[in-house]
Amino acid sequence: MTVSPGTLGAVAVAAVGAVALGLAAIVGSPEPAAIVLPTAAERGEQVYARCMGCHSLDYDRTGPRHCGLVGRLAGSVADFVYSEEMKQSGITWDVESLDRFLADPAGVVPGTLMTYAGVADEGERGDLIAFLVASNADPERCGEGQ
Amino acid sequence: MAAYQLGAESGLLTPGVRALAITFQGHHKEHIDALAAAVRTLGGEPSQAKAEYIFPVSKLKAERDVLEFAASLERGAMSAYAGAIPLFQDSALAAAAASILADESMHWAVLRGALGQDPVPGALFS
Numbered sequence: 001m002t003v004s005p006g007t008l009g010a011v012a013v014a015a016v017g018a019v020a021l022g023l024a025a026i027v028g029s030p031e032p033a034a035i036v037l038p039t040a041a042e043r044g045e046q047v048y049a050r051c052m053g054c055h056s057l058d059y060d061r062t063g064p065r066h067c068g069l070v071g072r073l074a075g076s077v078a079d080f081v082y083s084e085e086m087k088q089s090g091i092t093w094d095v096e097s098l099d100r101f102l103a104d105p106a107g108v109v110p111g112t113l114m115t116y117a118g119v120a121d122e123g124e125r126g127d128l129i130a131f132l133v134a135s136n137a138d139p140e141r142c143g144e145g146q
Numbered sequence: 147m148a149a150y151q152l153g154a155e156s157g158l159l160t161p162g163v164r165a166l167a168i169t170f171q172g173h174h175k176e177h178i179d180a181l182a183a184a185v186r187t188l189g190g191e192p193s194q195a196k197a198e199y200i201f202p203v204s205k206l207k208a209e210r211d212v213l214e215f216a217a218s219l220e221r222g223a224m225s226a227y228a229g230a231i232p233l234f235q236d237s238a239l240a241a242a243a244a245s246i247l248a249d250e251s252m253h254w255a256v257l258r259g260a261l262g263q264d265p266v267p268g269a270l271f272s
Contacts, residue, residue, distance in 0.1 A: 053222025059200045116229035
């Protein structure tokens with residue numbers, strides 16, 4: 001494209017017009033659009049994507065299902081093969097125990113078959129646990145029999 | 147392996163996507179062989195595949211469902227390797243796992259592309 005003074009002028013007019021339209025839109029808008037921030041559970045669903053190579057909410061895969069996790073004794077899903085160490089850990093899964101375990105799975109339960117370094121970031125861990133807790137309470141995700 | 151078999155046999159995939167599924171399944175077979183060889187080199191015995199795998203078959207009603215399911219597995223596999231490699235003390239095993247991680251990442255990107263999504267939606271994935 002050849003740039004001439006005329007071309008620049010046309011661009012300038014277009015730019016001024018765009019700004020004017022933008023200002024008009026702002027001035028004419030009765031209410032600013034509300035900004036909706038994702039909840040911890042919504043953020044946690046994104047973190048849970050990391051778990052889905054081995055886990056699912058509603059059925060056993062390489063790892064056990066996560067529906068029913070909250071309040072469950074570690075190593076107790078029927079017919080799932082756990083390490084002896086996990087079965088003997090005595091852990092009941094709740095927010096605190098999940099936070100400890102997910103920070104350092106092999107440190108908290110040496111011998112666990114979950115070969116995963118953990119979720120180091122405290123905020124991400126909190127979001128992940130919020131997602132797990134919310135999913136466990138959601139009949140759409142974790143209904144009866146799951 | 148089993149998930150791509152399910153997809154390939156679902157009857158839901160168009161020929162191009164079905165060919166992709168079979169290609170990716172071949173990669174996963176190579177991953178199994180590489181990991182089994184690494185475990186044997188370390189003096190271990192590789193675990194066998196499960197007799198049966200459970201998949202959310204009732205939720206797979208269209209090609210897009212299969213692609214989304216496969217993408218979620220590849221995304222998860224990527225993280226599984228990223229989370230496992232720091233625990234490996236043997237550098238040959240870590241190298242094999244890192245190579246597989248690279249494949250899983252490519253699979254995920256291609257599947258996202260097939261879904262019309264940004265193939266690489268960020269950086270520094272874990």
